[in-house]
Amino acid sequence: xxxxxxxxxxxxxxxxxxxxxxxxxxxxxxxxxxxxxxxxxxxxxxxxxxxxxxxxxxxxxxxxxxxxxxxxxxxxxxxxxxxxxxxxxxxxxxxxxxxxxxxxxxxxxxxxxxxxxxxxxxxxxxxxxxxxxxxxxxxxxxxxxxxxxxxxxxxxxxxxxxxxxxxxxxxxxxxxxxxxxxxxxxxxxxxxxxxxxxxxxxxxxxxxxxxxxxxxxxxxxxxxxxxxxxxxxxxxxxxxxxxxxxxxxxxxxx
Numbered sequence: 119x120x121x122x123x124x125x126x127x128x129x130x131x132x133x134x135x136x137x138x139x140x141x142x143x144x145x146x147x148x149x150x151x152x153x154x155x156x157x158x159x160x161x162x163x164x165x166x167x168x169x170x171x172x173x174x175x176x177x178x179x180x181x182x183x184x185x186x187x188x189x190x191x192x193x194x195x196x197x198x199x200x201x202x203x204x205x206x207x208x209x210x211x212x213x214x215x216x217x218x219x220x221x222x223x224x225x226x227x228x229x230x231x232x233x234x235x236x237x238x239x240x241x242x243x244x245x246x247x248x249x250x251x252x253x254x255x256x257x258x259x260x261x262x263x264x265x266x267x268x269x270x271x272x273x274x275x276x277x278x279x280x281x282x283x284x285x286x287x288x289x290x291x292x293x294x295x296x297x298x299x300x301x302x303x304x305x306x307x308x309x310x311x312x313x314x315x316x317x318x319x320x321x322x323x324x325x326x327x328x329x330x331x332x333x334x335x336x337x338x339x340x341x342x343x344x345x346x347x348x349x350x351x352x353x354x355x356x357x358x359x360x361x362x363x364x365x366x367x368x369x370x371x372x
Contacts, residue, residue, distance in 0.1 A: 122352055124227045125367035129263040129326075133225075135238050136216035137340060138256040145212045148248050149198050152210070155244040159237075160200035160208055167196060204232045208241050215245055225348045235348075239341055251337050258331040259347040261355070265324040266366055270317070278362050279324075282313050294318055304350055307332050311354065328354055 142148075153163060200208040205221035222234040268274035272285045282298040283290065290296075299312040312327040330347035 122225075122227065123364075124224055124229070125364070126370050127367045128223050129265045129363075129367065130223060130261055131264040132218060132220045132262045133222055133234055134216060134218040134258070134260040134262075135234070135344065136214060136256075136258045136260075137242065137254050138214045139251050139254055139337075141213045142249060142251075143212070145210070145249075146196070149210065152245060152248055153198075153200065155248070156200060156208070156241060159240060160202045160206070162201040164199040164201075165196070166199055167194060202237070204237075206234075206237045208237075210245070215242065217241060225352075226345075235341075235344070238344060242340060246337050246340070254335050254337050254340055256331055256333050257335065257340055257343050257347070258329060259344055259351060260327070260329040261351050263326040263328075263355070265326060265359075266363055267322055267324055268362070270322060278360055280358050280360065283315070290315070304330075307347060307350055309350060309354065313358075326355070326358065 195211055198210045200210075202208075204219070206217055206219045209216050209218075217234075217237055219234060219237070222232055222237075224231055224233055226233050226235040266278065268278050271291050272289055275281060275290045276285065282300075283293075283296050288296065293315060294317045296315040297312070298314075299310070301308065301310045303309075308331045310327075310329040310331075312325075314323075314325045314327070316323050328351040330350045332343050332347065335343055
């Protein structure tokens with residue numbers, strides 16, 4: 119992996135890693151063994167129940183009696199959640215494993231700081247070793263950034279960001295809300311990007327959301343795919359920000 123600059127004050131707010139796979143009907147019988155293997159690094163545990171909703175497509179003349187009867191267990195899903203002292207949350211369901219953190223500021227840079235890649239490798243290796251899943255349906259790596267904002271005028275905003283917003287037609291100084299989202303191919307990977315600005319309630323906020331993913335890969339290749347997705351997201355982020363943002367992020371924390 120190429121070395122990337124580590125900023126003292128990065129804008130990243132949350133990073134999420136996930137693998138999906140076909141439903142494992144025996145997953146509950148494996149959770150105890152999995153918990154023992156990860157307990158040293160993920161000592162806290164919770165059992166959660168998540169209920170979905172029924173969405174019915176009805177015509178304009180439909181009435182309440184046209185609504186379908188919901189099944190006895192609407193989208194009921196068991197989530198086994200484990201937490202580390204560093205603030206990483208690990209969740210397992212019958213068809214997914216995910217890790218999320220709002221504390222990690224680096225993916226794999228050398229140094230004393232916790233690395234998100236290490237948490238991914240530790241948890242996923244133990245999980246795959248127990249379940250022996252041969253194929254991953256989808257793997258994703260997502261970064262959400264709460265960004266710095268200059269004075270809210272077009273010149274200052276454009277000096278900070280290579281924005282997707284049509285500022286000539288809709289000046290940032292007049293905006294109360296602006297949103298842009300796209301999903302594109304990047305070679306064999308997919309990238310979803312969203313840029314969101316809200317002025318109210320104060321203070322104004324700019325959020326960037328990068329979600330890189332790949333589908334249908336051998337489970338043994340998950341880590342190198344995660345590394346490639348990280349490089350993809352990193353490069354997209356660096357194309358979006360400009361030097362004033364980098365200079366601010368390089369300043370030591372007060």
